[in-house]
Amino acid sequence: MEPVTQITLNHYLALSGVLFMIGLIGVMLRRNIIVIYMGLELMLNAANLALVAFSRFGAAPNLDGQVMVFFIITVAAAEVAVGLALMVALYRLKQTTNTGDLTSLKF
Amino acid sequence: MMLEPLTFWILAIGLIVAAWSVILQRNPVASALSLAAGFVLLGILFLTLGSSFLMMAQIIVYAGAVMVLFLFIIMLLDLKTEEKRPVPYARLTVAVLIAAAFGCFLGTALTVVPRGGEVLSWAQPAPPMDAGRIGELLFAKYVLPFEVTGVLLLVATVGVIVLGKKEAK
Numbered sequence: 001m002e003p004v005t006q007i008t009l010n011h012y013l014a015l016s017g018v019l020f021m022i023g024l025i026g027v028m029l030r031r032n033i034i035v036i037y038m039g040l041e042l043m044l045n046a047a048n049l050a051l052v053a054f055s056r057f058g059a060a061p062n063l064d065g066q067v068m069v070f071f072i073i074t075v076a077a078a079e080v081a082v083g084l085a086l087m088v089a090l091y092r093l094k095q096t097t098n099t100g101d102l103t104s105l106k107f
Numbered sequence: 108m109m110l111e112p113l114t115f116w117i118l119a120i121g122l123i124v125a126a127w128s129v130i131l132q133r134n135p136v137a138s139a140l141s142l143a144a145g146f147v148l149l150g151i152l153f154l155t156l157g158s159s160f161l162m163m164a165q166i167i168v169y170a171g172a173v174m175v176l177f178l179f180i181i182m183l184l185d186l187k188t189e190e191k192r193p194v195p196y197a198r199l200t201v202a203v204l205i206a207a208a209f210g211c212f213l214g215t216a217l218t219v220v221p222r223g224g225e226v227l228s229w230a231q232p233a234p235p236m237d238a239g240r241i242g243e244l245l246f247a248k249y250v251l252p253f254e255v256t257g258v259l260l261l262v263a264t265v266g267v268i269v270l271g272k273k274e275a276k
Contacts, residue, residue: 035130087180
């Protein structure tokens with residue numbers, strides 16, 4: 001019962017790893033470019049969870065990890081704005097968001 | 108005493124279900140809403156780790172701003188539910204295999220985490236982690252990255268406007 005009733009740093013890290021893997025599967029599996037983007041967001045958030053967990057459990061718990069997460073959230077927000085603008089531009093050009101149809105750079 | 112594990116497991120299971128729902132839904136709007144739910148659950152997990160500031164940032168920025176952007180674009184592009192296609196088993200197998208390999212790697216890494224077995228107890232006094240201290244760190248130790256982030260946001264804003272502009276014919 002101990003692994004279930006005692007929440008440790010490893011629990012948070014394992015949850016973060018599982019989230020990251022689900023995001024990775026989504027990125028590799030899906031063909032809709034917006035859903036691929038959501039998978040990327042999941043992976044970013046998994047990394048954030050690991051950072052916050054480390055900042056709480058470290059040998060000398062401090063806030064550096066949380067400041068890092070703060071920067072990641074900021075940069076991710078900017079990244080989403082730019083990425084979605086790219087998708088709008090792409091849709092205007094090709095009328096699709098399916099990566100299977102975006103092959104003009106293929107030999 | 109049982110409150111910490113119970114909260115953690117409820118949040119963890121909810122988060123994993125939401126994440127699966129994001130990548131398996133055919134309708135992009137449903138994916139986006141699952142993602143919003145996942146962001147909120149993750150914010151509450153941050154709170155269990157004693158970080159109320161990040162919970163607020165997570166919910167305002169991710170569950171608020173980022174999700175509005177996603178839904179806005181989905182509505183704008185008028186994406187319909189993907190038509191039923193045969194499940195791409197080959198791709199699914201490869202994706203799961205790569206993820207499993209990555210999972211083995213992570214599992215091995217978990218066994219050597221220093222202090223990995225330390226138990227979280229809310230009764231233990233957490234180190235002071237309020238927004239004020241984060242602000243002090245941001246404006247003293249991390250002032251250069253902070254300024255650079257400001258420039259980055261400006262560049263992103265300009266870039267988005269340029270990308271979104273209709274090309275003059």
